[in-house]
Amino acid sequence: MKKLMILTLTLAALAFAATAFAHSPLCDCFDNGDGTVTCEGGFSDGSSATGVKMYVKDGAGKVLQEGAMNADSEYNFKKPEGSYSVFFDAGEGHQVTVNGSDIVE
Amino acid sequence: MSSQTLLVALAGQPNCGKSTVFNMLTGARQHVANYPGVTVEKKVGHFRTDSRRVELVDLPGTYSLSSYSLEERVARDFILHDRPDVIVDVMDASNLKRNLYLALQLLEMEATVVLDLNMMDVAERRGISVDHAGLSKHLGVPVVPTVGKAGVGGKDLKRILDEEAEKPNKASYKIDYGTMEPFIQKMQDQVVSAMQLPETYPHRWVALKLLENDAEVLRLATEDPKSSETLTRDIEQLRKDFQEETGTPAERHIAFARHRSCAAICRDYMKLPEQKRASLSDRADKFVCNRFFGPLLLIAILFVLYEVSIVFGGWLAVKVWPVWGAVEAFAAKVLPQAGFLEDPLLRGLGVWVVKSTTAILNYLPIFFLLFALIAILEDSGYMPRMAFILDRLFRRFGLHGQSTLPLILGGVYVGGCAIPGVMATKAIPDERARLATILIVPMMNCLAKVPLYLILIGAYFPEHGGLAMFFIATVTLFMALPVAKTLSLTVLGKRESAPFIMEMPPYHLPTVTGVLRRAFERIWLFLKKIVTVVVAVAVVIFVLINFPGLSEKREASYQAQQEAVVGKFMKVVDKTSYKGELLPADVPEIVLFADRLKNAKRGLTDKSAAAAVNKSFEQANPIYYAVVKRKGADGKKLNKAFKKVVKTRKKLRREMRAERFESSFLGVLGRALEPVTKYAGFNWRINIALLSAFAAKENSAATLGSIYGIDGSGSVQESMKAGETGFTALHALALMLFMALYPPCVPTSIMVRMQSGSNKWMLFSILYQTLLGLGVAVLVFSGGKMLGLSGLQAMWGFYGLCVAATVIMALIPDRSAQKADIGKTCKQNC
Numbered sequence: 001m002k003k004l005m006i007l008t009l010t011l012a013a014l015a016f017a018a019t020a021f022a023h024s025p026l027c028d029c030f031d032n033g034d035g036t037v038t039c040e041g042g043f044s045d046g047s048s049a050t051g052v053k054m055y056v057k058d059g060a061g062k063v064l065q066e067g068a069m070n071a072d073s074e075y076n077f078k079k080p081e082g083s084y085s086v087f088f089d090a091g092e093g094h095q096v097t098v099n100g101s102d103i104v105e
Numbered sequence: 106m107s108s109q110t111l112l113v114a115l116a117g118q119p120n121c122g123k124s125t126v127f128n129m130l131t132g133a134r135q136h137v138a139n140y141p142g143v144t145v146e147k148k149v150g151h152f153r154t155d156s157r158r159v160e161l162v163d164l165p166g167t168y169s170l171s172s173y174s175l176e177e178r179v180a181r182d183f184i185l186h187d188r189p190d191v192i193v194d195v196m197d198a199s200n201l202k203r204n205l206y207l208a209l210q211l212l213e214m215e216a217t218v219v220l221d222l223n224m225m226d227v228a229e230r231r232g233i234s235v236d237h238a239g240l241s242k243h244l245g246v247p248v249v250p251t252v253g254k255a256g257v258g259g260k261d262l263k264r265i266l267d268e269e270a271e272k273p274n275k276a277s278y279k280i281d282y283g284t285m286e287p288f289i290q291k292m293q294d295q296v297v298s299a300m301q302l303p304e305t306y307p308h309r310w311v312a313l314k315l316l317e318n319d320a321e322v323l324r325l326a327t328e329d330p331k332s333s334e335t336l337t338r339d340i341e342q343l344r345k346d347f348q349e350e351t352g353t354p355a356e357r358h359i360a361f362a363r364h365r366s367c368a369a370i371c372r373d374y375m376k377l378p379e380q381k382r383a384s385l386s387d388r389a390d391k392f393v394c395n396r397f398f399g400p401l402l403l404i405a406i407l408f409v410l411y412e413v414s415i416v417f418g419g420w421l422a423v424k425v426w427p428v429w430g431a432v433e434a435f436a437a438k439v440l441p442q443a444g445f446l447e448d449p450l451l452r453g454l455g456v457w458v459v460k461s462t463t464a465i466l467n468y469l470p471i472f473f474l475l476f477a478l479i480a481i482l483e484d485s486g487y488m489p490r491m492a493f494i495l496d497r498l499f500r501r502f503g504l505h506g507q508s509t510l511p512l513i514l515g516g517v518y519v520g521g522c523a524i525p526g527v528m529a530t531k532a533i534p535d536e537r538a539r540l541a542t543i544l545i546v547p548m549m550n551c552l553a554k555v556p557l558y559l560i561l562i563g564a565y566f567p568e569h570g571g572l573a574m575f576f577i578a579t580v581t582l583f584m585a586l587p588v589a590k591t592l593s594l595t596v597l598g599k600r601e602s603a604p605f606i607m608e609m610p611p612y613h614l615p616t617v618t619g620v621l622r623r624a625f626e627r628i629w630l631f632l633k634k635i636v637t638v639v640v641a642v643a644v645v646i647f648v649l650i651n652f653p654g655l656s657e658k659r660e661a662s663y664q665a666q667q668e669a670v671v672g673k674f675m676k677v678v679d680k681t682s683y684k685g686e687l688l689p690a691d692v693p694e695i696v697l698f699a700d701r702l703k704n705a706k707r708g709l710t711d712k713s714a715a716a717a718v719n720k721s722f723e724q725a726n727p728i729y730y731a732v733v734k735r736k737g738a739d740g741k742k743l744n745k746a747f748k749k750v751v752k753t754r755k756k757l758r759r760e761m762r763a764e765r766f767e768s769s770f771l772g773v774l775g776r777a778l779e780p781v782t783k784y785a786g787f788n789w790r791i792n793i794a795l796l797s798a799f800a801a802k803e804n805s806a807a808t809l810g811s812i813y814g815i816d817g818s819g820s821v822q823e824s825m826k827a828g829e830t831g832f833t834a835l836h837a838l839a840l841m842l843f844m845a846l847y848p849p850c851v852p853t854s855i856m857v858r859m860q861s862g863s864n865k866w867m868l869f870s871i872l873y874q875t876l877l878g879l880g881v882a883v884l885v886f887s888g889g890k891m892l893g894l895s896g897l898q899a900m901w902g903f904y905g906l907c908v909a910a911t912v913i914m915a916l917i918p919d920r921s922a923q924k925a926d927i928g929k930t931c932k933q934n935c
Contacts, residue, residue, distance in 0.1 A: 024419070024422050024423045024426050024467055025423070026426065026430075028707050030703060030706065033734055033735060034735055034741075034744075044422070044426055044429070044463070044464060044467040071755075071759065072755045072756075072759070091559065096423075101710075102710035103710075104706070104709055104711070104712050104714075104715035105715060105716075
């Protein structure tokens, strides 16, 4: 029984630390050429990323805009001046950062 | 004896390096099936010697050849019925005495035997030398020293096989059974000669087996009803006479005589190092199997296993994804073009199947790391030690020390996958514990259950998120253990639980090639098994969730909405210079053109490459390009209208999909189940989400999302909360528990079928988990409601119940009479 206790406690500790990887997060961004950018989110198993929090940050990491993936699993935002990055945040272990300079027209 | 194909069987005790010899001989050319009717795996490979083709069959690793365990029976039956031309007995040269025990029994079966003295390197390192020429002369069979791990001696072995095939050399070695010899002779004369034996059965061996009271051979003796009675009487009489004369039961005398022969041979042909120090393995075991350090080390190793395979593997999976993404893109390109609202059937099905497959292929890096790490644990010799440390605990629940790994892979704490978990049960030598493990692995918290937990916890237990996660992460084990015990006391009660010897092989340093070979071998098997199955299952699910389809009236309504949005776009066209050039029929084409352009640029980060893609599309169709990329004043105007078209198309397609799903076979089933599931707090919407989760657990969260028709405004949690008024934390708790116990997803079910070797067990596993899940959900929901408990109270009440059940179950003794001997024979240096 003592062993069972030890086992449970260890598992508990691990459960707290456990990060959940159900599937790989995906986020592709496209420059629309009209001063806006559209990001498409999703997961490797085909599930939609609807509702996933999205952040647009400047070069220093300051959040400029935030929102969420819409029902089409897309997020539109106004392209900021200067360098920026897009942060797709579906929870720990499910995050993607896309560098603004990698988003081409 | 055929001069063309030689049938060779590979025998050997566990941990003698049999599989390394198998790989050394066959390379990667092998396939795995089960022996007919049983769950024992049969590995077959092919190779060529100088003059022949050889079919090599790997027999299960067994210590002996009684008919006591399934493995032993399988090995023995193969030797007796398939009559291999040659049997190669792989022996651990550093554990000669123990290994000889099997070798002598093979010789007694009068088979053509070649002894493979394997692991010569380990023996040398330990200062053991074996006079293999003398041994060969004494036993009258060839003896070949090898180091399978390093591929040394393979050529010699092949040459010997060729020679043996030329001049069949039946073994004639006889163990001297001393005072029993006259009884053996009598048994042969009185009984064996009167039996209707297949000609492949050696008479002396049969006589010995009858004296040993071997159940299988005894059955042969009593097959003929005419002579059955006399023969049984004669056998009993001889056994009784022997015991009276010598004071020892016959079976014990036989075993002792064999052990004595082994010891005598070792004395004559093996030299031990002068100074008999505790070997390095023994010294290491002082720590590894220590009461205190043992579990600590085990936890550390499991933690590393988890970090590397799941966390690092997850990261790697993201890096590898573009490959699978490209496969999807390629499929999308070659399949018939998409329509505006509805896609051609072939496309819909094709995309669905490819998507289902890539969803699983995505896990490949995780599995590869997992398989490689397991191979390291196996090759290093740690695995049996791990089993030893946990065996005492798991035995209480009808499981086995080696159930540890399957449970961990399945996600004993949050984050695993039942597929490799069920696959890993193969290593469990005890039939009953193996089935019990197969049946509870799917109850663990696999990765795919997590999104649903997160949604429900986020929505209904926001203040107690950590506690709720702890609850669901650990309660599963407390549900699984009592269930395992119950199963092994009831449905599995009659299954064999062979007394087993847990033996600690010396530690080996795993080789890179050995580990990689095994990892690739398993990955390949996994791919072949799973991917083919997934394709078949995906087709079935596709039909279930898409048919019978929308009514004509609904179709017409969607059609009208499409025409409306196209009409709006055309109005804008009329105001531009493209009037007359762009027709309504062009609109779907532009949509597809835009999609193609987007896909062509997916993943591009280089400006000039992107520009090149743009240019080629512009050349292909300048007008479409202008609309999609806002070229010129007209392009800008049209682009705005075009975006509305795209958005409407997406919305319509989404609505149609949801509607089709709700009216599909699966959707109808969800409604039909509502009268039953309402006691668990599930309405038809949740039923549908749960049913779709059977295809793959991930679906549940996505389906809930699509059912609750979320728009960009909020998260799934919020819209679910808003969409389901009256849905309480108690509902959420019941749903979470149901999900935890939910039947294995389709790929796992297939794996259960493969590992248990029967459809019956697969169906049982699906059925009992569904019923159990439903029962628990009803208990928690209806019970909690009756007692007026809050979600949190019900949660901890249930937790207490599970822990109590676990403790009680642990204390119930196993009714099955023969309690397994946990004989820990640490390696004997002969």
